[in-house]
Amino acid sequence: MKNQLKTVTVAALAILFTGSAIAEEMEKLELELPKPLFAGTPKQIRTRNLEKPGTPPPEIMVPKGTVNIAEGKEVTSSDDFPVIGELEYITDGDKDGADGSYVELGPGVQWVQIDLGEVKTIYAVALWHYHAQARAYRDVIIQVSDDAEFVEGVTTIFNNDHDNSAGLGVGKGKEYIETYKGKLVDAKGIKGQYIRLYSNGSTGSDMNHYIEVEVFGK
């Protein structure tokens, strides 16, 4: 009985020591985290930023004779009375970033819609929101449809609303910083008469801006 007790005690101690050793091995690694460095008042920047480096645009192969079929086409919007500018600016061919080239829509989720006049084959869409300063626009969604109300037959060709804050579904596209190069999206030859582009403010403000939208197709 005594021997058994001894054996059990030795075994228990051995387990305890081994357990301790394992516990030591599993100890949480504590990093010594550096503190923030102090700095004086940052520089006040009020300059234009037209050449922010970014991901190169995708190479899209299109049939010969593909042109911008959105130029001069009618534009409608969820905001009928833009704060600044006119909706016509979006298809007027002017991609300049200066004042007088962009239209400013109200805050929150807003859209602009281009009527191509008839069903067309669309190979690519290029858009410029605002590139006078570094900004990333939120919930950029591009949809194509034959239905002017975008109720039926809607195809999404780009969506970077990763948290579904616009309520049109989670998108896999990435946010990007606006530059003068704009954003080029592959439409893969989809057919449709209407193009609708959504946004939900930007890192700059709650407002939505559009300089130009080009739709390449036939």
Next chain:
Amino acid sequence: MNKWFPLVMLLILLAGMALRIPRLAERPLHHDEANQAYRFGLLLEDGVYEYDADDHHGPTLYYLTLPVSWITGVKTFADSVEGTYRSVPVVFGLLLILAIPLLRCGLGTTSVCTAALFTAISPGMAYYSRFYIQESLLVFFTFMAIAGGWRSIQIGSRFWAIVAGLSIGLMFATKETAIIAYAAMFGAALLCALVAHTTHFPLKNMALGLIFALLIAFLLFSSFMTNMNGPVDAVLAFKGYFARGTGMDTDHVHPWNFYLRMLTRYQFDGGPRWSEGLFFGLGLLGCIAILRKKLPPEIDLGLARFIMFYTILLTLAYSVISYKTPWCILSFLHGWILLAGIAVASILNCCADKITIPSAVRSVKIVLFLLLGWPVYKTYRLAENTVFRYAADYRNPYVYAHTAPDFKNLIRRIDEMAAVSPEGKEMYVQVIAAPDSTWPLPFYLRRFPNVGYWTDATEVPGEIKPSLVIAGPDFESDPEEFLTEFYSLRQDTLLSLHIDRTLWDAFIETRK
């Protein structure tokens, strides 16, 4: 007017409070505000303050935040909120309004009421009375130095000599630019003596004031006798500050008319128009009245002259100095406001002099007050827009390298991630950014104990995968491991937030 004086001052104070107290936490903390809040946190938690000769100015702001923390029950940096800090300048902004009647015996009731009203509604005064920097304290102590000095000279009072002395010392212990005000005061006193052909030196009271000025400054710079290098550093600091004043080693070089534009007419990038023109324009009329000696009998010509010379010299000095930041306008803007008060009293007096029918005098005064009512109302509305609607808008002239409103979306997202993280606020966060792209993060992440700050991505240890990485927009994370979002830190300065995919997926689940 005399029996209505307390009521008028109360109404003016209410107007000042309406522009200073509401929605204090709405505007994100500026880089400098967060920097100073963090330094206060070190004083609060460790009881340590050491004067920094390179930056961050004097000790008064930090020590005067302590009573606020005691009253509000803030025991740690993590307990504090924006209001803990911003209530300090709010108090001094309101004290400045209440202190103006100290000059009633030298400027008269009309002048001090008008100056108090203008101080309350000035867009610049209101804006920086909600900003956790030294400026509103400096302007208050400067005014108290002038008021105390004046009262001491008038009645030979030792008490007011001590008040003036303490205020002069506190000016220096607040911000090094106090010496520009000292120089303007000295120059103004000299010009007054030259113009009046008389000098008056109450040497005993001046010596008493000087002793108290040195005493309070020494106590504060030495961190109450615990850091004897502090007072020496406070003097040696001028080497760096003089260099900056001439435009060396600083990004804040602006043209000579930088402040003049803010005083007269300012508009940027299609934004609204700003102006302190009501005070500047009337202030110029006040100068004319002083030069022509067309002042009401209750205004002391000597005091009025001193304020005029002091204001002009200070405006010139700040305009000549290359280093300019918009909050420096406050020192001489208040001078123009006092001169505007003198102008209004002088115009009313001028009308009263020319009208012989006593009943008509009152009517003319009422008409003049009504005429003044419209620009006063417009200025009040402008001040409202300045402190609320455009509080962080880069087109606002008082907004300088300010944190963008979008920055609060970044903080909201970090809180959302903490809410779904098994570690909660103890999750590991890496901040990889230059110091000028880091602030005000340390304030907003004050309740996250496991945040590390690096300036170089190559120095970040790789043993533990962070839940979040906050970095500049050029920082690239593995898209398989992290989801990236962009947020604005300041106009033209973006931050990227890299969120661990596992955490992100848990967050998206909550949205379904």
